[in-house]
Amino acid sequence: MSDRPTPRAILRTAVTPRWLGFAVLAVIFMIGCFVLGRWQWDRTQDIIQAEQAGRSAPRVVEEVAKPGGTLTNELIGQPVIAAGSYEPAGQVMVLHRSFNDQPGVWVVTPLLLTDGSLIAVLRGWLPDASAPGAIPPAGSVVVTGVVQPDEGFYGEARPDPGTLVAISSVELGKLWGQKTRPGYITLQAQQPAFEPAPTPVPPTVVTDNVAFPIQNLFYAIQWLIFAAFAVVVYGRWLWRDAQDIGAEDDDLSTTVTPS
Amino acid sequence: MEKISAAALRYRIMAWVTGVVLGALTIWLIVGYGFMDYANTDVKPGLYRLLWTAHGWLYFIYLIVGVDLAFRMRYSILRTLGILIAGTVPFMSFVAEYFVHKDVMAKIAAQTVDPS
CATH class of the missing domain: 2.40.50 (OB fold (Dihydrolipoamide Acetyltransferase, E2P))
Known part of the structure; x- marks a missing residue:
């Protein structure tokens, strides 16, 4: 049971409908992880850039808020x-x-x-x-x-x-x-200043004094680790099923996993 | 068998730790956003953010010990995934841990009676 499965046994296991299904699921999961990781990474970048924008020297509004477009996240503040x-x-x-x-x-x-x-x-x-x-x-x-x-x-x-x-x-x-x-x-x-005038209010969204987005950065890293994890789980379980097939050798019946 | 019970203990600890942290954060989130205006980031305490970050890494350890135990218990891949996903749903890790623990105990008992 604990013998090394032959490459042939691994391959034979991998092409069964069950394991092809798992491979497809693993790929979908990994794509999902990359998308979510990318999103968290973009959030990290936006927050850092918005902080830099918030601390930078004033720019003319024509350069920042372009008509017809939307205000990009990194320019808020x-x-x-x-x-x-x-x-x-x-x-x-x-x-x-x-x-x-x-x-x-x-x-x-x-x-x-x-x-x-x-x-x-x-x-x-x-x-x-x-x-x-x-x-x-x-x-x-x-x-x-x-x-x-x-x-x-x-x-x-x-x-x-x-x-x-x-x-x-x-x-x-x-x-x-x-x-x-x-x-x-x-x-x-x-x-020029003009009196009387409304009392200026503080900006609703303040970006120049925010904490480093460590939560977003860590989430970005964790999504990548989860993607790698899918490969580990797939590989290890495939290996085990291949061992069982190898033990039965020419018996082509489906593997039943005791639990 | 000793290896399985050691793996089960590691899993048990992590299921409880991540479960308690996630449960507390879920309640905190509901109270914070529902009654304490957490949507305004200024009033969000540092500990709240820190705990979410910590939960991310705790769950990562939960994954490792969960996969290790599931492999030793020879669980099917679907059952394994169920156990792993349970760690992300508030209070579900306790449920998963309950059934896994029962299962581990049964397996150890069976092996002790009938050594094969």
């Missing part, structure tokens, strides 16, 4: 500078946003860039939609801020005209009827 003028007609209030435990709204105003495209700017928080500071300054401004991804849910909800419950550049683009860049800018500073 990138500091940007946007030069243009506010379009007061397109301004919307995002409802139910508290700041320092005070209820209020977020003020989102389209900024018309020099190339004629719009980018949503989250100018800040106000206690209510008619508080002083709601009206954006006229004329040219330079906004410094951080690029943020669209908020995921309820982007299309509009409780009242001029109000939203979430920031979605896609929905804002439909509302404004003009070419709108993906994501939005959380305003941190504006030149």
Whole structure:
């Protein structure tokens, strides 16, 4: 029973329908492992790159948020500078946003860039939609801020005209009827400053101060190990069945494994 | 036989360790995301992340000792896979361990009575 199986016995076992089935399963499993490992590896890269972007010098928004595209993960948290003028007609209030435990709204105003495209700017928080500071300054401004991804849910909800419950550049683009860049800018500073103004809020997604994505990196490694494991299990069990066949030698009946 | 009972003990330990860690993390996840706003990463404690990472490696050890025991017990490949996958489902490793333990005991008893 514990003799070395001959290569012929191993081969004969491997081509039985049962073992061909296991081989197919093992390959599917390994492909799955590679896909999942790749995904975790990409997440690791995204987090590291987003951290680098978050710490890098501000870039002009035109380079970062390209119209028609989507904001790539590694650019979330990138500091940007946007030069243009506010379009007061397109301004919307995002409802139910508290700041320092005070209820209020977020003020989102389209900024018309020099190339004629719009980018949503989250100018800040106000206690209510008619508080002083709601009206954006006229004329040219330079906004410094951080690029943020669209908020995921309820982007299309509009409780009242001029109000939203979430920031979605896609929905804002439909509302404004003009070419709108993906994501939005959380305003941190504006030149020239204008008073009264909404209180700037911290960015929702912060990437410049995150822990090293050790969990994702380890998962990426573990998926590869699992893939290797499939080979070990397949090989060892095939070997054992081949031993049983070898012991029976010319007996071609299927192996019954006692358990 | 001694080798099998040693392998069974190793498997038993790992089934309990991974099972307890995974069970605790599952409850923690439900409480954390359901009631404590863990979707906002700032409030997620470091220990929570660390335990998930630790569970990944514990499960890896579970795989090794599980395969070792299954091979010694001459389990079929499907039964082996069942035991291995049980380690990923919360609280299932206890169930798998219960049946494997019963099976190992029966095998050892049979071998002691009737040495062949």
